[in-house]
Amino acid sequence: MKGLATGLLAILLIGAAASAGQLEMAIGGGPAAISLKEINGSIGVINTVIDLLNETFAVHPDVTGSVGQLDPISSGLSLCAEEWYWLTDWFAFGGRFEYLRSSSAVSGEYHGADLSTIDIALGMNSVGFLLDGRATFLDMGIVLSVQAGVGYYYAAFDRSVTFQIPVEYPDVISVVPPEGTGRHSGGTFAVELGISLCYPITSWFSIGSSISYRSGSVERATDRDGAGLDLDGDGVTEGLNLDGISVQIAFSVDIDLSLTEEKGVAQ
Amino acid sequence: MRAARFCLLIGAAILVAVSLSGCLVKDTRPEALFTASVAEHVVPFTVSFDGTPSYKPNGEIVSYLWTFGDGAADSGPVVEHTYVEDGVYEVRLTVTDEEGYSTSSTLTVHALNPPPKAEFSYAPKSNMEGEYVVGASEWITFDGTESTDDGEVLAYDWNFGDGTTDSGPVVQHRYLYPGTYNVVLTVTDNDGGKSNYVERVTIVGGPPCNADITGDVTWYNGGEPE
Known part of the structure; x- marks a missing residue:
């Protein structure tokens, strides 16, 4: 995957240089929202089981302790690096590399005849490489553009789960999160649509912001043994839905690759 | 060009709306x-x-x-x-x-499966000062047919405590030397359930001179093979 991304980036760079147009390179980062709806559905189930335990042991004479709720994995940090080659003064073609991370964790104990620990740490990392098109439709000193891209995302979901139910719990629960650690991963093609605002500081340096929506889903993330991800233990494997928004602040540098003396206008 | 850019502007507005609604998808x-x-x-x-x-x-x-x-x-x-x-x-x-x-x-x-209930009786036996005893070398009939189950008892396995075993609902055995032996009956029902019943059998006296001792006989001293 890394080799593919590197190769495509190299092709873009070489192609841009060979065409001798205006090249824009940018890096940025910011908050991101991610759906992970099946994972968050499982987190809801886990929280319900924790609620059952807390309610029982809040009034149990022989057991003390409670465990907090596991936050949904719905937001995180995204970082990106991108490159644009301006074919005209209002349309560019480019590549975009994006990294996204989000996580959630909870820990607690019940003290009864034995010490029972609930310790859950979940993390999702994804990297994506997209080929983008970008069109400027408003240029009044501040440049407003829309962009759309298609590409491939690789996502890895790490889980570390200790879920010990105290022996004093009187009932049997139909869904209990399986204990263990592991990484489930998979890839998917995705599309991304965005709108960006860019303010040229100098002829070669700009600062901007963008909001983009990505859509893609890893239907089946597997571990090294090929097993699917069943976070809540209900027997149904969960996919990694990467739908969501990224909001980024980006800094870009414009490079004029033309061989003539006439320099292009910074975008 | 203006029309195209206007369309792009409309598209951007739709995009923002889709983004925000998409983010809310749960x-x-x-x-x-x-x-x-x-x-x-x-x-x-x-x-x-x-x-x-x-x-x-x-x-x-x-x-x-x-x-x-x-x-x-x-x-x-x-x-x-x-x-x-x-x-x-x-x-x-x-x-x-x-x-x-x-x-x-x-x-x-x-x-x-509810396990079977193992139980047996044996005869003959004599009451000697409140304790049931059996004479050495005397043939004893062990009867396990009192065992019960919700289904059917399929197997009766006996361990007489002197190193010998037998099987069957009713078996005979004799002890040649005095001592106290733990007789274990294991019954197995038609669902594979097992249960044990243990009873002590006290043997008194010695082997009579005319005891019918034939075949391969292992001699015991106090219940242990010599």
Whole structure:
């Protein structure tokens, strides 16, 4: 995957240089929202089981302790690096590399005849490489553009789960999160649509912001043994839905690759 | 060009709207979750199932349908069911929300075979100062037919405590030397269930001179092979 991304980036760079147009390179980062709806559905189930335990042991004479709720994995940090080659003064073609991370964790104990620990740490990392098109439709000193891209995302979901139910719990629960650690991963093609605002500081340096929506889903993330991800233990494997928004602040540098003396206008 | 840029502007507005609404997309399926009062017991036994932990995010569950794995079914958030036959049963709760979406959850219930009850008597025996005794070398009839089961007792295995074993509902055995021997009867029923019954047999006296000692005989001293 890394080799593919590197190769495509190299092709873009070489192609841009060979065409001798205006090249824009940018890096940025910011908050991101991610759906992970099946994972968050499982987190809801886990929280319900924790609620059952807390309610029982809040009034149990022989057991003390409670465990907090596991936050949904719905937001995180995204970082990106991108490159644009301006074919005209209002349309560019480019590549975009994006990294996204989000996580959630909870820990607690019940003290009864034995010490029972609930310790859950979940993390999702994804990297994506997209080929983008970008069109400027408003240029009044501040440049407003829309962009759309298609590409491939690789996502890895790490889980570390200790879920010990105290022996004093009187009932049997139909869904209990399986204990263990592991990484489930998979890839998917995705599309991304965005709108960006860019303010040229100098002829070669700009600062901007963008909001983009990505859509893609890893239907089946597997571990090294090929097993699917069943976070809540209900027997149904969960996919990694990467739908969501990224909001980024980006800094870009414009490079004029033309061989003539006439320099292009910074975008 | 202006028309194209206007279209792009409209597209951008739609994009922002789609982005914001897309971000709000949540998994809105109902989640089936239930508890059982017991998941493993000897039949017959009654289990109480509670499906009220099931939920739907921002919605309502309108039906709870239960199947108990033995052909029976029920509905309602809290139900009870009695298992009368041993076996492994998969209990399934299917919840349905007001939009018609359903989700299921399962739990395995182990209904255990009641073990047979092993019991035996033996004769002859004499009451000597409040204790039953049997003379050495005397043939004793051990009768295990008093053992009972909800099905059928298929096997009777005897261990006479002197290193010898036998099988069958009624067996005969004799002890050549005095001592106290633990006689163990193990019965096995038609479902593979086993149980033991142990009784001490006290042997007094020595082997009579005219004892009918034939065949391969192992001599014991105080119950242990010499």
